[in-house]
Amino acid sequence: MKYMLLIYQNPATWRDLPEPDRQAIMADAGALIAELTGTGEWVGGEALADPSTAKAVRVRDGVPAVTDGPFAEAKEQMVGYCIVDCETPERAVEIAARWPDARLWGMEVRPLLSPDGVEM
Amino acid sequence: MNGLEDLLRELAPPVLAAVVRRYGHFDLAEDAVQEALIAAAEQWPDRGLPDRPTAWLITVASRRLTDQLRSEESRRRREETALAAEPGTPATVAAADEQTADRDDTLTLLFLCCHQELSPPSQLALTLRAVGGLTTAEIARAFLVPEATMAQRISRAKQRIAAAGAGFAPPPAGEWADRLAVVLHVLYLMFNEGYAATSGPGASRPELAAEAIRLTRAVHRSLPGDAEVTGLLALMLLTEARHPARTTADGSLVPLAEQDRSLWRPDLIEEGTALVTGALTTGPLGPYQLQAAIAAVHAEAKHPSDTDWRQILALYDLLERVAPSPVVTLNRAVAVAMVNGPQAGLDVLATLEGDDRIARQHRLAGLLAHFRELAGQPEAALADYRLAAQLATSLPERRYLESRAARLAGHG
Numbered sequence: 247m248k249y250m251l252l253i254y255q256n257p258a259t260w261r262d263l264p265e266p267d268r269q270a271i272m273a274d275a276g277a278l279i280a281e282l283t284g285t286g287e288w289v290g291g292e293a294l295a296d297p298s299t300a301k302a303v304r305v306r307d308g309v310p311a312v313t314d315g316p317f318a319e320a321k322e323q324m325v326g327y328c329i330v331d332c333e334t335p336e337r338a339v340e341i342a343a344r345w346p347d348a349r350l351w352g353m354e355v356r357p358l359l360s361p362d363g364v365e366m
Numbered sequence: 367m368n369g370l371e372d373l374l375r376e377l378a379p380p381v382l383a384a385v386v387r388r389y390g391h392f393d394l395a396e397d398a399v400q401e402a403l404i405a406a407a408e409q410w411p412d413r414g415l416p417d418r419p420t421a422w423l424i425t426v427a428s429r430r431l432t433d434q435l436r437s438e439e440s441r442r443r444r445e446e447t448a449l450a451a452e453p454g455t456p457a458t459v460a461a462a463d464e465q466t467a468d469r470d471d472t473l474t475l476l477f478l479c480c481h482q483e484l485s486p487p488s489q490l491a492l493t494l495r496a497v498g499g500l501t502t503a504e505i506a507r508a509f510l511v512p513e514a515t516m517a518q519r520i521s522r523a524k525q526r527i528a529a530a531g532a533g534f535a536p537p538p539a540g541e542w543a544d545r546l547a548v549v550l551h552v553l554y555l556m557f558n559e560g561y562a563a564t565s566g567p568g569a570s571r572p573e574l575a576a577e578a579i580r581l582t583r584a585v586h587r588s589l590p591g592d593a594e595v596t597g598l599l600a601l602m603l604l605t606e607a608r609h610p611a612r613t614t615a616d617g618s619l620v621p622l623a624e625q626d627r628s629l630w631r632p633d634l635i636e637e638g639t640a641l642v643t644g645a646l647t648t649g650p651l652g653p654y655q656l657q658a659a660i661a662a663v664h665a666e667a668k669h670p671s672d673t674d675w676r677q678i679l680a681l682y683d684l685l686e687r688v689a690p691s692p693v694v695t696l697n698r699a700v701a702v703a704m705v706n707g708p709q710a711g712l713d714v715l716a717t718l719e720g721d722d723r724i725a726r727q728h729r730l731a732g733l734l735a736h737f738r739e740l741a742g743q744p745e746a747a748l749a750d751y752r753l754a755a756q757l758a759t760s761l762p763e764r765r766y767l768e769s770r771a772a773r774l775a776g777h778g
Contacts, residue, residue, distance in 0.1 A: 247759070248510075248511075283515075283518060284522070285522065286488070286515055286516070286518040286520075286522055287515075288515060289511050289512060289515055331509075331511055331515065333485060333486075333487065357759045358759075359758075359759060359760065359761040359764065360759060360760045360761065361563075361564055361760075361761055361762070362559075362562035362564055362760060362762070363562060363564060363619055363761065363763040364561070364619070364763070365612050365620055365621050365622060365625075365766075366621050366622075366732060366736075366766065
């Protein structure tokens, strides 16, 4: 079963962290990715550029309205994601809890919808 | 070149068995056989089939393996090994190995790949590669993960088998039954993965259901008297028979009661029914035989209203005694509802409430919705259909549940 782990951060507190703390977070994330690659659970992931570079796009009456900034105003913003393929939802939560951002901000674990299905 | 591909997959287990038997090193031997299969797929179409294809593959794989073992040895700067001193070159021993290869090789390899140290997904992946002869890229495509992820999973599985010190031999008599149950479970999972696959973005996915049937046939050839092996093969054939009717052109799921039964495959129904009938008379009774028997009762009904639900209920009663699980109870509830009415079905489902193994599963909510709809409680049914759609983690199943909810809400 595949899960997307959404990584949330407060960009202001990230910016204000001492450099060694930022480096420790990056190193912890790197070590966890290496571990999950080793177990064959790592499917992929990406980091996102700062939310201030985001464009929110809405189409109304066929007209696209594009605004600067993220879609939702919130202190904590999605800054990246990873996708893992693991056996149980408990395991996905366990991985999320070990992601360094979970200690300072938060993670969201979302099951992916499978394209497969069985008739009822 | 589908014929060649089929031939190579057929030859993969005896070739791997021969190489492992001679040299050990299951993990490296498995890589060497994959390379030999790839070499054959490249060379045979141009140069023609060799006189003895099995011997050709054993020779090529053995050469790759011995080359690799030698280079590893020299890298470690050790003395010449016993390996180099072993009598006979790969080319001359291949003929002898070809003779000793027998049909039980597939079964022995299955025991090894379904080693109890491995998780079910790892057992499944390794079985597809080492016994099924699929490439890592094909297996990755089947499970919709990147090739690197699947390669890692397979190589880790092989390392675990090596670490466990498992040799190329059938399990001891005392473990035989438990180990065979694991093999059958892996084949069952493989079939279900394939059966659940829908068209759409994954249209190029390899046919895991066909592969599961092929491997289960091989086990059945080795153990023709095992009633559960026969039962599993029958279950697969009878389920696969419905495949052409289970989805519409746009990938929507069609429930059993609404399927066009003229699309069901009579050849598979006939074979599966004959197999399960034979197995049930030889026994001992087991869950695969019972599930196959249930599938056979469905298959013999030309129209849903002809279904012998009393017989299905009797079979589910037996199944619940032999192999109790919340999923069996869920399915038994359907039979109870068909025989004794929707309220009786709801009473069975009530026994599952609070069971953590199934409480948050969309199938329970979906079935509650169905029974409440039949019992004339449309509002409760609508709420349950909506809950079921929320809980579903399958896109086609969610679409189906949403459409049922929309129909009840009067805008479907």
